Structures are given as structure tokens and as C-alpha cells.
Amino acid sequence: MTTRLNPITTPRHELRAEKARRNREAALNAFIGKKAEIDEMLARLQALSDDHFNCAPDEVNWGHVGTLEHYASLLKRITDSAFCEGEHAE
Numbered sequence: 781m782t783t784r785l786n787p788i789t790t791p792r793h794e795l796r797a798e799k800a801r802r803n804r805e806a807a808l809n810a811f812i813g814k815k816a817e818i819d820e821m822l823a824r825l826q827a828l829s830d831d832h833f834n835c836a837p838d839e840v841n842w843g844h845v846g847t848l849e850h851y852a853s854l855l856k857r858i859t860d861s862a863f864c865e866g867e868h869a870e
Contacts, residue, residue: 785798828834835844860866 785795787795833844833848856866861868864870
């Protein structure tokens with residue numbers, strides 16, 4: 781646990797610097813948490829893909845194709861945004 785600065789005896793520039801440091805630390809912690817969340821989702825998706833989306837070859841029908849097309853379109857939105865492609869191209 782960190783000690784807070786006394787606002788009465790601490791100069792304002794030090795208070796602002798400490799607040800900025802705490803804000804950066806909170807942002808970093810939130811970033812790491814979201815990254816872990818994404819990594820977990822990607823691992824689950826990769827495992828599902830490795831298992832052919834729980835579909836045996838003799839069971840494949842156009843409904844399965846539609847489902848995968850939907851998944852692909854959602855992932856394309858994400859990759860377009862992440863890599864500045866498609867509608868997100870500069």
C-alpha cells in the first residue's frame with residue numbers, strides 16, 4: 781500500500797505528479813487485466829478451432845458454414861480495427 785501525500789504540506793506540483801503516477805499505474809493494471817481477458821478468449825477460440833468447432837466432417841451443413849461466416853465477420857471487424865484495415869484504414 782502506498783502512502784498518500786499530505787495536501788496541506790506538499791507542493792501542488794508534487795501532488796499533481798503523484799496523482800499522474802497513480803493514474804498511470806491504474807491504467808497499466810487495467811490494461812494488463814484486459815489483455816489477459818483477450819488472451820483467454822483467443823485461447824478458447826483456438827481450442828474450439830482445433831476441434832473443428834465441435835463439428836465432425838460428416839455432420840457439416842450450410843448452417844455450420846453460416847455460423848463460421850458470422851464468427852469470421854466479427855473477427856474481421858476486430859482485426860480491421862487492430863491493424864487499421866478495412867473501414868479503419870487511414
